[in-house]
Amino acid sequence: MNQQDIIDFIKQSDSPKIKYAFTDIDGVLRGKIIHRQKFLDGLADGFGFCDVVWGWDSADAPYDNGKTTGWHSGYPDAPVRLDIETFRQIPWEGNIPFFLADFSPSPTGQPSTYATAACPRSLLKRIAAQCQEMGYHAEYAQEFEWFNFRETPQSLQEKNFQQLEPLTPGMFGYSILRPSLESAFYHDLFDSLAQFDIPLEGLHTETGPGVYEAAIMHDEVIKAADKAALFKTAVKEIAYRHGAIATFMAKWDADLPGCSGHIHQSLWNLDKTNNLFYDADQPDRMSELMRQFIAGQLYCLPHITPMFAPTINSYKRLVEGAWAPTTVTWSIDNRTTALRILNHKEAYTRVEHRVSGSDTNPYLAIAAALASGLYGIRHKLPLDIPASVGNGYDDTRNGVLPKNLAEATQAMANSPVAAELFGAAFVDHFARSRDWEWRQYIRQVSDWELKRYFEII
Known part of the structure; x- marks a missing residue:
């Protein structure tokens, strides 16, 4: 209409x-x-x-x-x-x-x-307009992993967020069996989200008790971010109706995998007939534009990490061997690097940004991904970082990701690159909000500290 x-x-x-x-x-x-x-x-x-x-x-x-x-x-x-x-x-x-x-x-x-200093959707609209002015149509999609529990908001408080009951037990990724235990919820997610104009490309269990993963159909970049932003709340509301709680925390349990919010991205000509990332005549079928886009994302990543990892908890996910990257790396179809390139066919050629967690603000994460890629194109950055081979966790040639929110926020607050990408007013507001988040955290006394020091020290 x-x-x-x-x-x-x-x-x-x-x-x-x-x-x-x-x-x-x-x-x-x-x-x-x-x-x-x-x-x-x-x-x-x-x-x-x-x-x-x-x-x-x-x-x-x-x-x-x-x-x-x-x-x-x-x-x-x-x-x-x-x-x-x-x-x-x-x-x-x-x-x-x-x-x-x-x-x-x-x-x-x-x-x-x-709009200038704080509104995430307004920020993305400005960057999407820059993309169009450069002659590109940005096609994006975000996928999410999240855990489901047989709890209510009241029971979470009563249990003090301890000893929670997962929707289903055990580690059973890509299971056909486990969703049948909660088939009404499982099918309601797929069907109701489609009716709410958030069509899913796929829905399945991931490895972990009660964990699901959903890939949202790709769309124009602003519409894709709209769908991703609505997806998280929609899932929580649908879960409520089935007596469940859904959490998009990046890492709710130290012994379980974290929850990603990977971003899939490609640039097309304005009439959407050609994927500009694909070139059958170039090495690895990667166009020069795609190489510049990747180079920009890798160059900017240490300057804007809080956009992809915005909470204290985000950095508990970004650890070795937990299916999330820790290094500034890229490779073709490799799930241990920050950027994973998928390009076996033009229609599906894309860059998957794997740093982003499920706890992100989709507007900010997608804005950061697009802006940093355009930075590489605008500055004609060469992709002089070799593709990682094998275990990307071992490839530290181009540096590693920040270890915590304080380190990442300080880098962004002082970065002229971040200011160029998003404007000084936004960077100032966002950095202040992340500094506040860090200071709320360091004031707390954790269970770990009590158990470790209370009696012995």
Whole structure:
């Protein structure tokens, strides 16, 4: 439907309400239900939304180092605008109309501090526009792994997040048997997500108790990020309906594999007839454009790691032998490197970014992936890093990834490369939010410390 069709549908709908949401800096969906008339009245100028959403963390604790907003500014309303093209209906909520929103400038070009400094979707829109101006159509998809538990929000609190019951027991990746234990949930995921305009390419168990993996169908880069951002909350809501809790933590148990959020990416000509990463006449069928794109991603990666690993927990996943990379590497069809190249056929030729975890904000992770690839093309960077052979964990010739969020954040905050990619205002806001996250962590006394030191030291 075009924009007018959607407006007419809303006007004629039996439902007097619509739902909208946007992601904050942590990728958490924030939004509300509004009356149909308020929706129609706000299409041109947007709606007021308390800008505290850019001044607090995922637990609603206000930053003490905020610059974009804070106690010093009084937390005023900010103009949030609905994107009519994101219209869909939520099948598990009576088909209530739903829209994604962001804090982009108004149709008349009225500037938005939040779009420049904080809004993840607005950031991706700017980078996608740069991509198009360079003559490329960006085709993207994100895949996710996540664990499912037979718990509720209440039981998690009562158990203090200990001794949780996984949906199914044991290590059984790619199992046909295990999903049959929860077939209603399994098929509801696939079917309901499709009805919510998040079609899956595949859904299967991964190795670990109660863990699933889903690959979302690829799409234009902004639409792909929209689907990825909605996917995580949609899965959690569908799980609730089946008496389950889904977690997208990067690493919930030290003895189990972590959860990835790999990003699949390719550049095409603007009419989408040719995959510009594929060249049958070049070595390994890799075009010069693809080589520059890879070189840019590898060069920028140490400068922007928090975009792919945004939490304290992210770095518990990025360890050797845990199916996640630790080195700045690339290779063809190798799951131990940061970038995995898949190019046996033009239609499927792509770069898989394997640093990204399931705990990412999809808008930020995808924006970082695209921006860094375009950086390589814009600067005509040569791919002078040899492809890794065998175990990528042993290939440290081009450096290793940061070991924790503090190290990664400091590198990004001081990086002229990051400022060039995203703008100084965004880098400042994002780095402040990651610094806050680190400081909340180091104040805590963990169970490990109590068990190790309480009696003996």
